Amino acid sequence: MATAHNISAIEAAMGELHDFLGDRVSAGEAVREQHSHGESTHPPGMPDLVCFPATTEEVSRIALVSARHGLPIVPFGAGTSLEGHVHALRGGISIDMSRMNRILRVSIDDMDATVEAGVSRKQLQQALDNTGLTFFIDPGADATLGGMAATRASGTTAVRYGTMRENVLGLTVVLADGRIIHTGTRARKSSAGYDLTRLFVGSEGTLGIITEVTLRLHAQPEAVTAAICAFETIEGAVKTVIEAIQLGVAVARIEFMDEHQVDAVNRYSHLDMLLKPTLLFEFHGVSQASVEEAAQMAEQLASEHGSLGFQWQTTLADRERLWKARHDVYYATRALRPGSDLLTTDVCVPISRLAECIVATRADLDSVSFPAVMVGHVGDGNFHVQCLLGPDQIEEANQFAQRLVERAQAMGGTCTGEHGVGSGKKKYLYAEHGEGLEVMRAIKRTLDPDNRMNPGKVLDVD
Amino acid sequence: MATAHNISAIEAAMGELHDFLGDRVSAGEAVREQHSHGESTHPPGMPDLVCFPATTEEVSRIALVSARHGLPIVPFGAGTSLEGHVHALRGGISIDMSRMNRILRVSIDDMDATVEAGVSRKQLQQALDNTGLTFFIDPGADATLGGMAATRASGTTAVRYGTMRENVLGLTVVLADGRIIHTGTRARKSSAGYDLTRLFVGSEGTLGIITEVTLRLHAQPEAVTAAICAFETIEGAVKTVIEAIQLGVAVARIEFMDEHQVDAVNRYSHLDMLLKPTLLFEFHGVSQASVEEAAQMAEQLASEHGSLGFQWQTTLADRERLWKARHDVYYATRALRPGSDLLTTDVCVPISRLAECIVATRADLDSVSFPAVMVGHVGDGNFHVQCLLGPDQIEEANQFAQRLVERAQAMGGTCTGEHGVGSGKKKYLYAEHGEGLEVMRAIKRTLDPDNRMNPGKVLDVD
Numbered sequence: 001m002a003t004a005h006n007i008s009a010i011e012a013a014m015g016e017l018h019d020f021l022g023d024r025v026s027a028g029e030a031v032r033e034q035h036s037h038g039e040s041t042h043p044p045g046m047p048d049l050v051c052f053p054a055t056t057e058e059v060s061r062i063a064l065v066s067a068r069h070g071l072p073i074v075p076f077g078a079g080t081s082l083e084g085h086v087h088a089l090r091g092g093i094s095i096d097m098s099r100m101n102r103i104l105r106v107s108i109d110d111m112d113a114t115v116e117a118g119v120s121r122k123q124l125q126q127a128l129d130n131t132g133l134t135f136f137i138d139p140g141a142d143a144t145l146g147g148m149a150a151t152r153a154s155g156t157t158a159v160r161y162g163t164m165r166e167n168v169l170g171l172t173v174v175l176a177d178g179r180i181i182h183t184g185t186r187a188r189k190s191s192a193g194y195d196l197t198r199l200f201v202g203s204e205g206t207l208g209i210i211t212e213v214t215l216r217l218h219a220q221p222e223a224v225t226a227a228i229c230a231f232e233t234i235e236g237a238v239k240t241v242i243e244a245i246q247l248g249v250a251v252a253r254i255e256f257m258d259e260h261q262v263d264a265v266n267r268y269s270h271l272d273m274l275l276k277p278t279l280l281f282e283f284h285g286v287s288q289a290s291v292e293e294a295a296q297m298a299e300q301l302a303s304e305h306g307s308l309g310f311q312w313q314t315t316l317a318d319r320e321r322l323w324k325a326r327h328d329v330y331y332a333t334r335a336l337r338p339g340s341d342l343l344t345t346d347v348c349v350p351i352s353r354l355a356e357c358i359v360a361t362r363a364d365l366d367s368v369s370f371p372a373v374m375v376g377h378v379g380d381g382n383f384h385v386q387c388l389l390g391p392d393q394i395e396e397a398n399q400f401a402q403r404l405v406e407r408a409q410a411m412g413g414t415c416t417g418e419h420g421v422g423s424g425k426k427k428y429l430y431a432e433h434g435e436g437l438e439v440m441r442a443i444k445r446t447l448d449p450d451n452r453m454n455p456g457k458v459l460d461v462d
Numbered sequence: 463m464a465t466a467h468n469i470s471a472i473e474a475a476m477g478e479l480h481d482f483l484g485d486r487v488s489a490g491e492a493v494r495e496q497h498s499h500g501e502s503t504h505p506p507g508m509p510d511l512v513c514f515p516a517t518t519e520e521v522s523r524i525a526l527v528s529a530r531h532g533l534p535i536v537p538f539g540a541g542t543s544l545e546g547h548v549h550a551l552r553g554g555i556s557i558d559m560s561r562m563n564r565i566l567r568v569s570i571d572d573m574d575a576t577v578e579a580g581v582s583r584k585q586l587q588q589a590l591d592n593t594g595l596t597f598f599i600d601p602g603a604d605a606t607l608g609g610m611a612a613t614r615a616s617g618t619t620a621v622r623y624g625t626m627r628e629n630v631l632g633l634t635v636v637l638a639d640g641r642i643i644h645t646g647t648r649a650r651k652s653s654a655g656y657d658l659t660r661l662f663v664g665s666e667g668t669l670g671i672i673t674e675v676t677l678r679l680h681a682q683p684e685a686v687t688a689a690i691c692a693f694e695t696i697e698g699a700v701k702t703v704i705e706a707i708q709l710g711v712a713v714a715r716i717e718f719m720d721e722h723q724v725d726a727v728n729r730y731s732h733l734d735m736l737l738k739p740t741l742l743f744e745f746h747g748v749s750q751a752s753v754e755e756a757a758q759m760a761e762q763l764a765s766e767h768g769s770l771g772f773q774w775q776t777t778l779a780d781r782e783r784l785w786k787a788r789h790d791v792y793y794a795t796r797a798l799r800p801g802s803d804l805l806t807t808d809v810c811v812p813i814s815r816l817a818e819c820i821v822a823t824r825a826d827l828d829s830v831s832f833p834a835v836m837v838g839h840v841g842d843g844n845f846h847v848q849c850l851l852g853p854d855q856i857e858e859a860n861q862f863a864q865r866l867v868e869r870a871q872a873m874g875g876t877c878t879g880e881h882g883v884g885s886g887k888k889k890y891l892y893a894e895h896g897e898g899l900e901v902m903r904a905i906k907r908t909l910d911p912d913n914r915m916n917p918g919k920v921l922d923v924d
Contacts, residue, residue: 198660412648
């Protein structure tokens, strides 16, 4: 696949990279193809070279090679991106972080850990076994923590434990010119200068390459209970969520599925949930008594808003089956129409507008030619429409997605709650940020004047 | 008081400001003196002019006047800053935000509010009466919410509810060239581009002037209980805190006082606490049963670590007396040595190092000539030493403060947990951020190329 770069620049870079990476740099077709895409319908982009650094210093040296030869650099984590973040749209060097997978430090007293960017979420959770601590942010996919930080990811537990924004305490970052900086301290809070940690969280590799992440951990809850609850109406489900949060009920997860999603999950995971708008609840607490109290409050609120009965999931096996089913929605949805492409939207709106947004979106879906299901992190106002597409339906789905984003933005919401911008959502940012987008561009130009850091993502500067 | 600016520039600016502000711009000596300082021992700085804008648009026009005449602009909230943030060190225009004190919007369903930057914390709390919601961040002083956002303030409840970093959802900001931007959306989370909200939170007026703040609110807890608990040792107190947090006990406040602080508070607030290292606890929950369960868990942990008994504060009157006493520590401390100057430090360390840091600091205090007390937000690892100084002791106290900061930074901590950098702590930032400080400077130069935005604060760029 041809790229815009001079063959001699690529060959020179290859030589220099080989000097310190040895066989951990490759120009092979198969490895380049593997690093040309994440999981989405966005067009792939082949890198010219793929590197597998093992240390921050090696990443810094790669940045210097990139600078010398004017080649873009594109960080690559687990490749689970849904918005084209890892596609090397202008060729250059893909930096595969999989060799940087060491857990550097866990502090039980401070409830934090420092990991290399290539450590996956599940790997960290395993390392925390028997510590009494856990890392709760869970985007579904077994993404890397560097990738999750770079996209400001979240997932089912954000309603209680926050997103990567709240749970990254500090970062090691390699800048475009090879400088290495450490953001944040190990103190829980600080007012010492600009918040560089939060600037790099969500910057999707366009300002620097995250090589280490210091994460906040949480206490493993002493007691957990869960429940499934179907509702007559979407409004009833959303009102229940709003009131539960207003009362301070200790919900750790509140997930919404529309009846089409319930149907897909029932088929795939062999469950028999009612084909109605449904909430999945999980409650965390310090004792069985406290979680039961919370759950009973939620049950009471649900019954006031037209619930069709709380189905308690009290055993660990029940709960694991429930959340496995929730996490498998992607596969459950795919199984509705095998071989189809999947387009997943990601709007997030103020929760006061959520029911209205979901209802209007379902009405919109009545007019399209493809099947679609809805699932959401309803406590945050974030929901996904998964569109199952035949080869001729991608453009129609993109138009639907645009209408949905415009609807959400008109309600004070955002085009992306947790998936990021990548190349797919750049066109929506001006409507959301206005003149603020120029401030973002100014920062990008300052930190990456040659536009070598994951170019073509988040915002256009040239 | 002489400033560096050309008299004719000041006169021309005065004329232009008068055109749209009328008598809401002043060059009077008294009003300039009043705007020359916050609450600290840092040298004051007189502005040349003081403006009282009523709208974001007026702030934008002031920025344009500042640009035309090369005059600095320094935002001024309630003047409660402890690090010289509001001192007009290079003269110019002080922008007093007190006329921008409207609460623009409260959404009960979304649990958020938008306020003008001059709204004070207590004013917001009053506006939330009878909504079931509250705003918990409480730095003690009745600061403005714009000032609290600008310094990334926190206070006694950060252990449960976070700091301004977590509780600001969006901002309206006037940039150096008068442009007005709106950061964030009303969605609870977003992955749509760089986190400009968090960039301006904590930037202390050096990147732009915050004119509106959208805040996250919290449910007013259904049940609250509190307790006072003295310990034989500081280590015992800190271990209790660590274990309570590890267990997920729902503490909303955990405040530490050393025996000298307890003595001052006893005298000032007519209490009779034991003269020992002491923790003040507050527990929030959805029911009396849940807070009592949490409190009993904490009591049990405390007894395992050498507590001298939990003194329950179950009535509202008891609790109000307790927290009023806690909030009055500043005055209680002053009353120990009337007429003295007060220097307040603000380090924050990983909680695993907190007991060691406090003990070493108390040993250091044995060698100084002034009296000092310690109080802290121990759940965050943040503590303050209040030094009571005669006229000849300020330099000695500054040297003590420097040793304390170096000790905290060596433990992985920060020079300021919540008070900010201002002019007082700039010298500590390189040790904390290294090359990251250059990134901050680059951002500052990009957004404020003439260095007119609160110059001389946070970092030096010239």
